[in-house]
Amino acid sequence: MSKVKEQMPTLIMGAGLLVYGLIAQSGALLPIAQYLHTHKTLDLQVTMCLIVGCIALAGALVNSVRKPGHSNLDTFILQPLGGIVLILVMAMLIRWYAEPLMKIISQSLQPILGFKIYKVLNLNYVVLGILAGVVLTNTWGIPKFAAPGVKCARFVLKMGVIMLGARYSFAELAKLGVYSVFLVGFFVLGTVFLVLWLGNIFKQPKSMTGVLSAGMGVCGVSATVAVAPVVKAKSSEMAYTIGTILSFGIVCMFIFPTIGKLAGMSPVQFGAWAGTGILNSAQVAAAALAFNAVDIETLKVAEIFNITRVLFLPIIVLVLATWFGKESGHKLSFKTVVIDKFPVFIIGFLILFFLSSIGMFSPPSHYKGKYIDVSYNDRTQVTHEEWETLNNAIAAGEFSGLTPKQLEAVTDLVKQRQVAGNFEDRGNKKEFDHVGRARMTQLEGILAAAKAKQIQLSADVKSAIKHAVKQVHKKSKTVVTLTDFMIWFFAFGLIGLGMQITKKSITQAGGWPIVMGVIAGITKATLSFFVVLWLIKDVVLN
Amino acid sequence: MTEEDKKVTIETGEAGKGTTKLPKDANTEELEERALSVFSSDRNEDITALIFCLITTFLVVLFTKWLV
Amino acid sequence: MFSNILLCTHGTDGAQKAESLVFRKQESVPDMVVTVLTVLDEDWRQMTGDDWLNSSKTHTVFLDHVEEQMNEEIAEEWQRIKKHYPLATQAKFVQRTGNISEIITKTARELHCDLIVIGPWTRRKKFSIHSTGMGLRSTMKNKELHPLLPCPLLIAP
CATH class of the missing domain: 1.20.1480 (hypothetical protein mp506/mpn330, domain 1)
Known part of the structure; x- marks a missing residue:
């Protein structure tokens, strides 16, 4: 019986989705949907709710009668199912209800407040999704039934990045690639050296400046995690650094899109700026989608910068290992750092890019699929x-x-x-x-x-x-559908990652890292803002 | 007990290059939880993601291009 | 009165008050058994935040490093205690990983302790730029600890 009880949340969600799907199909929700301006997505709502609802119900029923095992079916489908359905339900609620409601509410509050809340805070479905994830983790905690499913967030986000590959042309990729290598290269190395230099001035231990410089320079917590063992960071140094980076990143996620809009940046400029200035790579994607959640131009640019940074990470690990010298905690060689850690999903990105380049996704009857x-x-x-x-x-x-x-x-x-x-x-x-x-x-x-x-x-x-x-x-129905899939993958992944940001980790911010981190972070954001405005003017994306 | 006896060997898949040695009293349940994802190794995760994407792509192309 | 004491410390100013209280008391009650417990916060696992780029292996390496580093720092702490209070050399030193309140009460139950001693809650200097000790800056919540208590709890002034 306890197994049935464990599956209760999934069963309820599945049943709820089915009922909702059927009600939506009957057309009863049309007035509400029209009020929320979501009536055009009703068909999609019906399809998604029915499919996800059926899978959730079936999975929960199987789970409640089947003895849990260690087969692939268990690990990859049955156990994570609850969490996957939970995130999907959250994503649907946010896209179809929370975001439209937020717009309507802030519209009606405008006369009182003098500004529109959602516009200033960029409360679109991506930001709302991350916030929902953060709030859930820090209030109730991730429900037990959902824990294995939440772990899939990273996997789904990778799928989003791979699918994004289908949206580039050779010219775009070449041009953006050159820009990103120069900008990211300059700012990554610049920030790393700036922090090392600051550490020297403030007479801070090498291990701390090492962790902090990687975190501020390349991709936030990811770099900190990768570098900490190499430079043998102390526990408090790691805690301070991670806390600083997480809080700085969350502030950036809200401030960047607002500043970008105020400064009248183009999608390409903003993507480049977010890709250089924001630390955590999940937050780069979030800010890009927050700047413009309708088109994906910003996301396209920001992701190229993101990928460039990912490729820079091993180089920085090597540089810091050399800088730290012989006391370094782990032996590193070019092979262990660069080849073993090479992210395979980037090859996937390139495969989809290649498929799209040979005209796979455009209908034969249309010139270039248009x-x-x-x-x-x-x-x-x-x-x-x-x-x-x-x-x-x-x-x-x-x-x-x-x-x-x-x-x-x-x-x-x-x-x-x-x-x-x-x-x-x-x-x-x-x-x-x-x-x-x-x-x-x-x-x-x-x-x-x-x-x-x-x-x-x-x-x-x-x-x-x-x-x-x-x-x-x-472009073509195919490309449009692929993009829709991609957007949902990103939404899913970002909500799941939001669930991994705990209040405790943020409140660890402090010590010298917060002083040096804020100096380096603001310098980097400001400088890259002007460099991007000055450098990137002529890239036009299709 | 020698230092070697205190350790157990576990299977960690491709990315871990086969096996890893752990202290015998290590909490293996905790270790399992440490992995951020449901996959046993990073390479598996990436390859699965790629295969999923190719399947999705194939289905999308099938229904929006070849069958239309 | 109390003969089997669990002293919980992680080296902060407050915890050091608990240490001095216990070991000074032991001078007058020599047959008192003292167990020094240091808990390694399980929340280190969540400190990787929203990182999604690193492989699971990098994560494991990171957490191993944290554990190794914490073990070193805890060993140093114990060394300091032993140096400071000669009686502490007779004490038993225990290190556990997990939720702090749960581990403290569980250990007390396992060792049949009749008193748990902890340091007082001290206002932490939020943005002090000097390191305030080791590990995560975490505090226990009374409402989480109290319902679990198997024996009296003494907070050193």
Whole structure:
């Protein structure tokens, strides 16, 4: 009986998902979904809830009758199932309910507060997901039934990075690669030496500056963990360093996207800045998605920087081992550090990149896979800022010079936040497509008229319309679906990693590491901000 | 008891290059928990991730390209 | 009155008060049995935070290093106690890993101790830049420790 009790949470979640899926399918949730602006994802909601619900129920039932063993089935599917379902449920709740609600609430609080909460704190589903993970761990703790599943977060995040490989072209990868090697190389080595130098000034032990310099220079806690045994760090030094890096990283995760938006950085610039300035690599992905959760351009840039840093890590370990000299705790050779530790998932990234380069994911009938798709999709929407611009422009009567048809297209764009057919016609694909394409043509007409100076439009409005039109010129259904998978992988992985940040580890921050860490971290963030703004201007991603 | 007798040998898979020696009184349950993931080695995890991705990709390509 | 004492210390200022209390008392009660317990906080396992880049092996190497380092530091602590209080050489020294409150009470039960002595709670200097001892800066919570107690608890002033 105890086994059934253990499986209770999974059973309840599975049943809940099934019930929700069935209710959603009946159409009863349409009014709520429309209020939350999530009605376009209803089909996806139904599919995901039914599939995940069935798997959760089946798994929980098997678990409650089967004797736990050590087979692959147990280790990889049955045991982690509870945790995987929990994270998925959290991800779904956040994407479909918490994030839209947050937007509506902060919209209504704007008159009182004078600003929008979600905008200042970038509370989109990625940040909310990490926060939810952190809160769960530090209040109730990770539930026992979920512990093995939470361990899968790292695995799923790796899958996200591999899938991301499908989104690059040769030119992009080459260009971004060069930038990232120079920027990351410069700032990694720069920070490492800065911290070592600071340690010298403040007369701190070598073991401490060694750990701290790696942590501040390369990729945060990962580097600290890798370097600590090499430089024989003392216990308090490790605790201080990790605490400092974790708290600094969390602050960065919130501040970077806000500063980036205030400074008007382009997605590429922000990705490069986050990739250089933020310490922990999970937080780089989070900040990139926080800056722009709709497009993945920022993420594309930031991940290249991330991968470059991962490749730099062994080099730094070697450098520090040499610097620390003979007292070094572990014997290291080029082979043990570089070859044995080479992350295989980066090869996976390259394989998907290769597959995409040979045209695997683009339909044969389209040149380079480009075609127009006006069907509903989260990522086809304009950003919230653009939507506000358009909404205000309509209210201000800025579109007075338009033909009725053009005006209808703009009004619908504001209503639906994307170029599409009528929501009521979504069952009739042909009609839906036809109307959507006609609207797109009207919008293109507006842009042409504005270019010919027949009508006056502000630059913001023009760019918003341009973006909306660009969004429906999609690469291919295949690429879009792959990207959707990738986004879910990232969301899953980041929530799971959030669950591994404990309050206790953050509050260990202190000692000399916090002084030197803050100096080095702020210097690095500030310098890289200006270098990125100055250096990266012309990279345009498809 | 000699130093060698106090140790046990455990299987740690590819990444650990076969086996590792541990003190006999070490808490092996704890050691198991130390691993951050459900996989026995890092290489296994990466390769599984890659295979999963290829399967996902294949299914996506199958349903959105070849069968359409 | 008390003959079998469990002294919990991890070298902080507060814990040193407990040490001096116990060993000064022992001077007058020579047949008192003292066990010095140092607990290695299990939360070290969570100190790797949201790191996802390192392999499990790197993690194991890191945690092994932590354990090794802590053992060294604990050995130094014990050496200091032995040097400071000559009577401490007769005491038994025990080191355990786990949740602090649970381990203290479990050890007391196993060794049939009739008194547990700990140091007082001291306000920690939050951002002092000087090292405040070894290990994680962790404190026990009374509400976690008290329900588990098998014998009286004495807090050294």
